[in-house]
Amino acid sequence: MSAKYAPKGAFGQAIHTAEETVIAVILGLMTVLTFTNVVLRYVFNHSIIWGLEATLVLFAWLVIFGISYAVKVTAHLGVDAVIGALPSRGQRVLAVLSALACLIYAVLMLKGAYDYWAPFAGLNQTTGRVFPTGIDANTRDRAFYMTEQIPFPAFLSFLEDAVNQGDTYDKLPRFIPYVMLPFGMALFLLRLVQASIEIWRGERSALIVSHEAEDAIDDVRHLNKED
Known part of the structure; x- marks a missing residue:
């Protein structure tokens, strides 16, 4: 999908x-973490005890970070059977409405994520x-909470004073x-x-990828012509 995305300008690239x-x-x-742990476990009867937790964290990062990337390159899947049956004007109206709904959803998610x-x-x-209406001064401080097994790197020791009131991690x-x-x-x-x-300006038709099957067929047809 990203091959069809063209960044605008040097900064966008x-x-x-x-x-x-x-x-x-x-x-x-x-x-690397998963492969190393497999080798250590089955060859040396040993393992990186924090490897699984770190892999789970990285996977969560990948999913959350990938959500925005998929929006940018129009890689999110969706069903457009009803939309495709409408005239172009109706398709654009529904695209704008769906974009507004997604914006509201994103604001709610951002508030929940921050809180x-x-x-x-x-x-x-x-x-x-x-929606956020102010700052809650009665928030319970949970800066002392730590992960189960991932070690604390020494170069981050300044966080103990900055975040955890001088208590060690x-x-x-x-x-x-x-x-x-x-x-x-x-x-x-x-x-x-x-x-x-982009949808409002007519530079983009929807938030989801559509007609991927037709595009795949066109790609194969193009490759066959080259052969």
Whole structure:
């Protein structure tokens, strides 16, 4: 799908390359950790005890980060049987309405993601049950919560004073793996805003990929002609 996406300008190309690099690095780390653990377990009767938890964190990062990337390159799947039966004007109206619904959803997800992550980072949650209405000064500090097995790297020791009131961490604090929640949802919202503007301008037909079967057939037909 990404082959059809054309970044705009040098900055857009740099961002696109950075996003694909992050995805590739996460996939690579997951593969290396899993493969190393298999070899250690079956050959040396040993294992990296924190390997499974780290792999689960990386997989969660991959999914959350990948949501916004898929919006950008129009890779999210959807059913467009009803939309395809409408005239072009009706298709555009439904595309705009669906974009607005997704924007509202993304805002709700961003609030929920931040409110979940904030206590683990020693920050205050927002007030309001649906949309943020202010800052909740009574947020319970959960900065002392740590992961189960992932070790705490020594170069991050400054976080003990900055976040955990000087108390030491034996394992990686949870706010580090959880930070992908608000970051990923903020990026998701940004990509939806960009996609919605493109739909409004007529530069994009929908948020989902459509007619992928026809496109695949066309690609095969093109390859056959080249042969």
